[in-house]
Amino acid sequence: MSLNVTKYIVFMSVFIIFTGCSSHNMENSMDTNQINKGIEISPPELNTSIPAPTIEKKVEPKKNPSAKSVGKKDATKKSNKTSLNNETDTDKSESAIKELNQKVKESKTREVREILNANPKAIDMIEESEKKLLYVGPSGWRVIDIIEGLRNGRLREKEIVSHIKAAKLPYKKYSYDEIQALLKQKIPFKVINTMMTVSK
DSSP states (O other): OHHHHHHHHHHHHHHHHHHHHHHHHHHHHHHHHHHHHHSOOOOOOOOTTSOOOOOOOOOOOOOOHHHHHHHHHHHHHHHHHHHHHHHHHHHHHHHHHHHHHHHHHTTOHHHHHHHHHHOGGGGGGOOOHHHHHHTOSSTTSSHHHHHHHHHHTSOOHHHHHHHHHHHOOOOOOOOHHHHHHHHHTTOOHHHHHHHHHHTO
């Protein structure tokens, strides 16, 4: 009986020791897990003796700043040229207007007509209103052409009226003073009326 008791006591003590150790090991493992969670584990050091792979970058060619400045210089040269051209154009047009008015004053009717045939809008540049009235109308059938035709006997009233009606090229809606000026030049009223009719 005493032998059984001693075996039992030994067994129980071994059991207690074993369970105590195992529970102690479990607590230790839990503690180490908590500690490991708080500690950052650094990665193993890389061996720097192995060369790192090279990555090729695409390098775009740099724009030459001097090229930009050259472009700007060219642009300024072009703008200067155009401004010079504009200035010369205005100078030319002013001299052309002066020349036209000078020819009108000197009664160089043939030369004035040639200028107006080349540039019909130039009639607006004639300064003297009475003389400007003489050059109204289409080429070859201007007021001055009709006046000369009637004076020379080359043209008659019926021919002029029929031509103006057939051509249907505009003259002008004459004012009262302009009608009086045309009548003074011995242009028949019927011709003046026909000119105004086709100018509607």
